[in-house]
Amino acid sequence: MSDITPTTVRSIEREALLVAETSEGAQEMFRREQTGADELRRELGAVLKVDGRALDPNNIDVERDDDETMIINMGPSHPSTHGVLRIMLELDGETVLRSKPVIGYLHTGMEKTGEELSYVQGGTNVTRMDYLSPVTNELGYSMAVEKLLNIEVPERATWIRMMMSELNRMSSHLVWMATNGMDLGSTSMMIYGLRERELILAFFEKTAGLRLNLNYVRPGGVAADLPDGWQDDVEVICDTIWARTFEYDQLLTGQTIFRQRLEGVAAITAEEAIALSLTGPLLRSTGVPWDLRRTMPYLAYDQVEFDVITGTYGDNFDRYAIRLNEIRESVRIVRQCIEMMPAGDYRTQDPKVTPPPRARIDESMEALIHHFKLFTEGFHVPVGEVYSAIESPRGELGCYIVSDGGPKPYRIHVRAPSFVNLQAIPLLMRGGMMSDTITVISTIDPVMGEVDR
Amino acid sequence: MDARSADGSSIGDPQVSGIATQPALNAVEGYFPTREQYPDLINQLKNDGFEMAVDLCAVDYLNHPGRELPEGIAPERFEVVVNLLSLSQRRRCRVRVQVPENDSVVASIFSAFAGVEAMEREAYDMFGVVFTDHPSLSRILMPEDWEGHPLRKDYGIGRVPVQFKEGPGPR
Numbered sequence: 001m002s003d004i005t006p007t008t009v010r011s012i013e014r015e016a017l018l019v020a021e022t023s024e025g026a027q028e029m030f031r032r033e034q035t036g037a038d039e040l041r042r043e044l045g046a047v048l049k050v051d052g053r054a055l056d057p058n059n060i061d062v063e064r065d066d067d068e069t070m071i072i073n074m075g076p077s078h079p080s081t082h083g084v085l086r087i088m089l090e091l092d093g094e095t096v097l098r099s100k101p102v103i104g105y106l107h108t109g110m111e112k113t114g115e116e117l118s119y120v121q122g123g124t125n126v127t128r129m130d131y132l133s134p135v136t137n138e139l140g141y142s143m144a145v146e147k148l149l150n151i152e153v154p155e156r157a158t159w160i161r162m163m164m165s166e167l168n169r170m171s172s173h174l175v176w177m178a179t180n181g182m183d184l185g186s187t188s189m190m191i192y193g194l195r196e197r198e199l200i201l202a203f204f205e206k207t208a209g210l211r212l213n214l215n216y217v218r219p220g221g222v223a224a225d226l227p228d229g230w231q232d233d234v235e236v237i238c239d240t241i242w243a244r245t246f247e248y249d250q251l252l253t254g255q256t257i258f259r260q261r262l263e264g265v266a267a268i269t270a271e272e273a274i275a276l277s278l279t280g281p282l283l284r285s286t287g288v289p290w291d292l293r294r295t296m297p298y299l300a301y302d303q304v305e306f307d308v309i310t311g312t313y314g315d316n317f318d319r320y321a322i323r324l325n326e327i328r329e330s331v332r333i334v335r336q337c338i339e340m341m342p343a344g345d346y347r348t349q350d351p352k353v354t355p356p357p358r359a360r361i362d363e364s365m366e367a368l369i370h371h372f373k374l375f376t377e378g379f380h381v382p383v384g385e386v387y388s389a390i391e392s393p394r395g396e397l398g399c400y401i402v403s404d405g406g407p408k409p410y411r412i413h414v415r416a417p418s419f420v421n422l423q424a425i426p427l428l429m430r431g432g433m434m435s436d437t438i439t440v441i442s443t444i445d446p447v448m449g450e451v452d453r
Numbered sequence: 454m455d456a457r458s459a460d461g462s463s464i465g466d467p468q469v470s471g472i473a474t475q476p477a478l479n480a481v482e483g484y485f486p487t488r489e490q491y492p493d494l495i496n497q498l499k500n501d502g503f504e505m506a507v508d509l510c511a512v513d514y515l516n517h518p519g520r521e522l523p524e525g526i527a528p529e530r531f532e533v534v535v536n537l538l539s540l541s542q543r544r545r546c547r548v549r550v551q552v553p554e555n556d557s558v559v560a561s562i563f564s565a566f567a568g569v570e571a572m573e574r575e576a577y578d579m580f581g582v583v584f585t586d587h588p589s590l591s592r593i594l595m596p597e598d599w600e601g602h603p604l605r606k607d608y609g610i611g612r613v614p615v616q617f618k619e620g621p622g623p624r
Contacts, residue, residue: 420568
């Protein structure tokens, strides 16, 4: 190895070398004279095309010389960016003038991988996208496949799916409460949030065998029935988390410093949110009561009672309050699931997608062949394309699948809510303080595994 | 010419003349504009109450040419698929534009829906479909110096051979 770079390069050369190695070229944010007018308007957050409401790019930052501002990087390995998110900021002192997220550091080509996996294996792939809410990923994928197959899922499977995704919503929001607390300096919230989440993960482990990437919801139903005595476990989870949410109220909601960090910071209007295709708590914080569980019901959400939580001002505090209250609403739904859980099959009896029971394999050659074919070749899905959307904790999680009739998806595209919601960053950060960028990233709640896929 | 299918009468269809339509699965209206009709159709659908462009992605139909398309629409290699959502009417529609291989250029709908900015960049990054009038069309997920567009069907998935001894492997 003779071509090792000498360690005694002069600092100017080293800097050029570093820039060449780490540059993302056109994906980065540039100085104003190098930026096109359209892109400048976008980075300044002037995206609104509603009549008379379009932002004037000059209304907060009157013409400044470029040498009075500086462009700095935040991330990609910054503890408050929730993963490998890199944000380029144009700062004037401590005020953020422009910002642009640079993503792709966690890109692993999961959509390409999905084209190489059969429909049976696909669940293991999608569950790793949004690693904080694996059940909703699997659910979106499975529902898309079921629509293509045109099969019905038994009622019990539907209710199990609904209960598991609500438990997952609780755990996802609890992690958000924890990291948001951490970002704002409340390390005790970090410990409490993860402590409560552990209850739910333990139940996942008991049910599905795994804590994080479950592959529990599969096309045709769920992988296993609920364990014996599940009612007691879920009851304990509900009671504990319900009581603890009021402790969070005491710890955070009324806390003066916490409120001052959040209230009125990074407000967004409903028009802006809709123009930017934002969904989930970000959209609801502006007062738009759009929750797919209510507005376009799937599973059995039209048979349970719950409230859609909306905000008023669209600021950080609204987004905090929405997530905290959604934990309570999820507890309500899960309690109804315990009461109303029907008996029956936990997966469809359609032999096309469901393997024969284990006992049959021992005595029947045909069952063995059937089992073998299903897990090696997989099942064939009729030609077609489908878009199926569900409400994940972060917003609309869509799954667009094109099938060419084979056992593998021809194209699988996941509409990741975090990926789209990240577009709000330039608008939310503009004109704010440097320290508020942390709270903005936190309340958008991006999961980088889902952003980059 | 209205190429609407005979049974394409779902609830409150916006009457878009001259553009091929087809009721897709699950009673979602599908529109198949040509590249020239595409920006106008998007604007018209926006005026008809579809406030949000909820998803935009591309598909490479290189190995799957025999898909079902309404009469008069010639299949091309690429297809840009836009899913629109109407919050007020609680319904969705899907717009599918054919984009030929040798001239993979299509108009950006950024001016109508600012939210497609990242999605169009992703489609460009993964498929090489160029969106004109996009504010800054650059790669978004892949590194800037990457060659090729990974989600194209003629782009190999690559694999790392199993090495039992230390040896030079690809990449």
